[in-house]
Amino acid sequence: MDILVEQERVRRYFVRQRQNIIVYLAALYDEGQFSGGRRRRSIWVKPWLQRRVFYGQYDTLMMELMRESRGDFKTYLRMEPEMFREILTRVAPRITKNKQRRPPLEAGLKVAITMRFLATGNSYHSLAFDFRVAHNTISLFVPEVCEAIVAEFKDEVICTPSTPDEWIEVANKFRRRWDFHHTCGALDGKHIAIKKPKQSGSQFYNYKGFFSIVLLGLVDADYKFLWANIGANGSSSDCGVFNRSSLEPALREGTLGLPPPEPLPFDDRNTPYFLVGDDAFPLRSYLIKPFPHRFLDHDERIFNYRCSRARRVVENAFGILAARFRCLLTTMQTTPRNAKRITKACLILHNLMRDRYPSLQNEDLDHDDGQGDVVPGAWRNVGVLDDVNDVARGPRGTREGKQLRVYLKHYYCSDVGRVPWQEAAINMPLR
Template structure:
């Protein structure tokens, strides 16, 4: 092929690969009028507000919690209207994000239901998830101080019979679509691509520390080592309580406060793991049983998380950064729902005591 023929071939290839001109600035199906007339938010969601149970099944939040969450994140996710188009409102943006987190449906499906663009759904999910994390983090997932660690230890001692325990540690693989040009970084031992959610959970199934974004090929021990929590555990900067005497073992002297994990984690002064092997002596078997009861708290928390937010039941066809934002949002929403439910029960109990005829 001579130079002239090569130029003709390159020009023809460029002509064939050039993008087609857009037929619509905004497709009629996704116009503002069609969205208000047939969109899921303006039709179905408004009808669901008449039934609190169905609304909770749809968004995993009650109407009251949805409105309160909207008041918290609304100013962060509001967009400005322009002369060319009307911006999607904060309530609808929050509904789109919660619908993805609660179902894991594809962006194309949510786009068709809400009458917005597929790329718009992707941006909304990423931005609103980050806003939820920023708005709820200071109150519902703060960094524990020494008094918080002591309260967590009291909870494990009374509820799970494991004294001086500061939390249960484990990692969860969140399955994602293989990222471009990532090689085997996200390929895990299960044969899927994933990012790692490393979490510390207290006795009431609340997340106290989360680290999201570890490569799927990394083990739980490696994820702990690479995380900020693991670095603080090694450096002694987590503000842990001083050693205390365990009731019934005064002869052993003060014992350190510890986190509990499975065999994938290393044995350290503040990190306990079970004795290895299938056949262990009697005292070691009792210790393994007690540690297993305390360690299963984090497994139960992961189970509650994945049953509440069904995106964990599917492969997330999003970029790793979007997946990290979604995982962080569900973790803080998990704490938000449990804390608000507990507060509502306490208010109900107090009101029933005050209105009781015997008082």
């Protein structure tokens, strides 16, 4: 009996203690000490953030540059003031929030911070001190602004040709500017560095030793992107991304709208239209690449030189893209999904710049000196995106692709297809 009494006494003791704890916690909650298991904020917005109108760069430095120094504004955001105003006007309705308890951030501030991030690749913490906006808030709206830019401008500035007439226009530009006929675009892939995604293992780990997503782009003769595939994991190769993309089956099945085969200038044999790429891609009748770089004879070196003149366009396009938007040269501290959004916005803005200001970055490009000598552009001194190479053996070239490459080799070494400087170009010393 004594044991039962003692157990009942202990039980009542713990019941009273539990009731006291509940009363104590309820009192703390009423006093505002914590809410929902977390300590309630002592202040909602830090005082120094509330003074952004007086000291933040958007309302002070940016407005001064816009009024007094267009050149410095262009250096600050990598775009003209008129371009910034156009983007703001068109994107503002998509990113403006309804007023709730507190006034929302204005659309101009969001666009300015996003453009500054794209132009510099600065961390969100650094931008927070520059613009006096909390870094966690910046991390939320930068991907949203990028997504709004893509939604607003995508159909206008990135339009993959779908008819033979549109592809012929692309091919004519390659013929006029780069002396390579029937070329409907240059194809290549690049790595965009990101931080390691959680629980991803080696999925995004590439052979160069960092984590990345892959940007595969098709570029026309004016350095504009006609098509892009963004977001493949970094462990993939150029060929692997290409084979899993929508472009490869469209080319293979003939649904992309390429023109029917036609004779080359001053020739009588029908030759198909094609894309040009590097060694990482498979050799097909619709995708031509140079001969392997060992044991080349004279005609093969001539063909490689002529083919590389057209293929170099995509290298330059990636170069001016990264020179303008240097966030692509940093390791993005975002998820792969947000990195994909940011990269898409960079491509959209790149094409928009090429439309509005086609000669703005031409001094950064590789160019010929008139004698076939390639003068490296300034973009090579800024930093380049890493190539996506295939470390394993790629698929074998088809018989049709090999036959087409041999035929083009003979054509460009004949009297009707040669250019005056090609002999000197293959014999000049390496730099």
